[in-house]
Amino acid sequence: MRAVPRAPRIEGRGLLTLLLIGAVGLSALSVPWGGDLVHPGGGSAVGSIVKALARVELSPEFLRITAYAAWTTLRFAVAGVTLALAIGLPLGVVASGVLTRSGGRKTASIVVARFVLALLRSIHELVWAWLFVVAIGLSPMAVILALALPYAGILGRVFADALIDVPEEPLRALRSAGASEIKLLVYGRLTIALPDMLGYGFYRFECAIRSAAIFSFVGVQGLGYQIQLSLDDLLWNEVWTLLIALAALVLLVDAWSSQVRRRLVS
Amino acid sequence: MTHLADTPIIRVENAAKAYSGRLAIAPLSFTVAEGEKVAVLGPSGSGKTTLLHLTAGIIHPDSGTVELGGHATSELGAGGESASLVGAIHQQYDLVGHLSVVHNVLAGRLGRWGLLRSLWSLLSPQDLGLAEDALERVGLLERLYERTSRLSGGEQQRVAIARLLVQDPRVIVADEPVASLDPARARDLLILLSSVASDAGKTLVASLHSTELATEFFDRAIGLRDGLVVFDLPVMELDRGILDDLYHLEVAG
Numbered sequence: 443m444r445a446v447p448r449a450p451r452i453e454g455r456g457l458l459t460l461l462l463i464g465a466v467g468l469s470a471l472s473v474p475w476g477g478d479l480v481h482p483g484g485g486s487a488v489g490s491i492v493k494a495l496a497r498v499e500l501s502p503e504f505l506r507i508t509a510y511a512a513w514t515t516l517r518f519a520v521a522g523v524t525l526a527l528a529i530g531l532p533l534g535v536v537a538s539g540v541l542t543r544s545g546g547r548k549t550a551s552i553v554v555a556r557f558v559l560a561l562l563r564s565i566h567e568l569v570w571a572w573l574f575v576v577a578i579g580l581s582p583m584a585v586i587l588a589l590a591l592p593y594a595g596i597l598g599r600v601f602a603d604a605l606i607d608v609p610e611e612p613l614r615a616l617r618s619a620g621a622s623e624i625k626l627l628v629y630g631r632l633t634i635a636l637p638d639m640l641g642y643g644f645y646r647f648e649c650a651i652r653s654a655a656i657f658s659f660v661g662v663q664g665l666g667y668q669i670q671l672s673l674d675d676l677l678w679n680e681v682w683t684l685l686i687a688l689a690a691l692v693l694l695v696d697a698w699s700s701q702v703r704r705r706l707v708s
Numbered sequence: 709m710t711h712l713a714d715t716p717i718i719r720v721e722n723a724a725k726a727y728s729g730r731l732a733i734a735p736l737s738f739t740v741a742e743g744e745k746v747a748v749l750g751p752s753g754s755g756k757t758t759l760l761h762l763t764a765g766i767i768h769p770d771s772g773t774v775e776l777g778g779h780a781t782s783e784l785g786a787g788g789e790s791a792s793l794v795g796a797i798h799q800q801y802d803l804v805g806h807l808s809v810v811h812n813v814l815a816g817r818l819g820r821w822g823l824l825r826s827l828w829s830l831l832s833p834q835d836l837g838l839a840e841d842a843l844e845r846v847g848l849l850e851r852l853y854e855r856t857s858r859l860s861g862g863e864q865q866r867v868a869i870a871r872l873l874v875q876d877p878r879v880i881v882a883d884e885p886v887a888s889l890d891p892a893r894a895r896d897l898l899i900l901l902s903s904v905a906s907d908a909g910k911t912l913v914a915s916l917h918s919t920e921l922a923t924e925f926f927d928r929a930i931g932l933r934d935g936l937v938v939f940d941l942p943v944m945e946l947d948r949g950i951l952d953d954l955y956h957l958e959v960a961g
């Protein structure tokens with residue numbers, strides 16, 4: 443009896459792809475392409491928003507407000523991500539299961555840690571914020587916790603996978619040099635996974651800035667709060683100043699991240 | 709244990725190992741005396757790597773026993789106990805590229821250091837003198853604080869030997885140590901490896917592709933084919949006929 447390998451079934455997958463593309467195309471037919479698609483005032487509103495970009499609010503007084511709001515948002519983001527790292531890293535190590543050899547205890551600790559991480563990240567930071575504001579009132583602590591918990595869930599999950607995906611050869615060599623699992627974690631896994639983990643941590647820091655700005659919906663100071671105030675008065679020139687400040691913060695973190703990673707990798 | 713001096717440092721008895729039903733090592737037996745240098749020869753897929761991993765205690769036999777210094781490898785505790793008996797180097801990818809050379813070398817001490825000392829060493833290298841001596845021996849002292857991934861393949865292999873020097877095991881197991889090096893560098897590396905073993909009376913077991921290097925640097929050669937020992941001879945007694953038998957390709961009938 444000869445075992446002839448079966449040809450991979452690319453045909454079926456290709457057909458599915460075609461069907462899906464067709465479905466997306468057909469869905470365009472259900473859009474009412476008439477004059478009601480954009481509401482009547484929409485065009486002129488977009489016009490005034492774009493025109494405001496030419497006269498961005500740059501008065502010293504408003505720049506001071508913007509700078510202070512950006513500083514507030516940045517502080518929330520830094521505190522939130524720091525706490526998220528402190529919670530997410532140990533949980534991620536447990537969830538990766540690399541500290542325990544096989545057996546029931548290993549499975550149990552992995553399942554429990556993964557469940558906690560999933561619970562933390564499956565609730566959106568705005569929902570956490572609402573919960574904490576109800577529970578402990580509108581304090582900076584409520585905002586920081588609301589940022590830190592879901593971010594810890596996301597970071598922990600990604601860190602766990604990064605620690606598992608480390609190549610086996612250097613670990614095997616460290617083991618044969620007599621390293622225990624915990625020494626292996628520090629000398630091997632964390633060291634090798636560090637650039638990826640740092641890169642992802644920085645990316646999450648950018649996201650935290652965005653989230654911290656959005657927290658104005660629960661009444662917190664910062665860039666989001668100022669944007670809301672200016673929006674209420676339809677002062678688009680101020681909104682632009684604040685949005686540019688937000689983007690500048692994100693770019694700043696991006697630049698810092700590439701600099702740190704370059705130093706680490708090269 | 710009355711004849712301690714006669715006890716072989718490595719004793720492999722009827723050891724067999726299978727991977728997903730396919731026998732990589734058929735039941736085979738041999739012993740190696742302390743201080744002996746043994747080359748393992750054989751075509752690709754003959755089971756050399758499996759045999760070396762068994763000898764280094766990285767894997768354990770499905771049946772039979774592998775004993776190092778009188779202890780079955782399956783019963784050796786991980787950590788210091790096993791690390792002082794046997795150390796291994798592989799053809800490459802053996803080091804942590806992101807760590808500096810000094811930490812890769814000092815990783816040879818991880819079996820002896822406690823946890824706190826191991827962690828502290830990453831900030832302030834412990835037993836630095838040992839690392840310096842070892843790196844001087846392999847000719848890389850000036851690279852002490854360089855990132856390991858910046859070193860060439862041959863240099864990294866010498867860092868791995870420096871780590872073995874610091875680990876100071878009684879048996880060195882080298883799996884294809886020169887497979888990824890050009891002929892000149894391969895000779896240099898084997899000169900280094902065999903002198904490191906000779907100086908300290910260590911036992912050396914290495915798998916090789918080149919029979920010339922085997923005759924030059926080793927006392928004894930074990931020929932492996934399809935997981936079985938085809939010959940086990942002093943290197944002087946190797947001749948063309950024996951080697952042709954080992955490497956000839958079977959013509960499908």
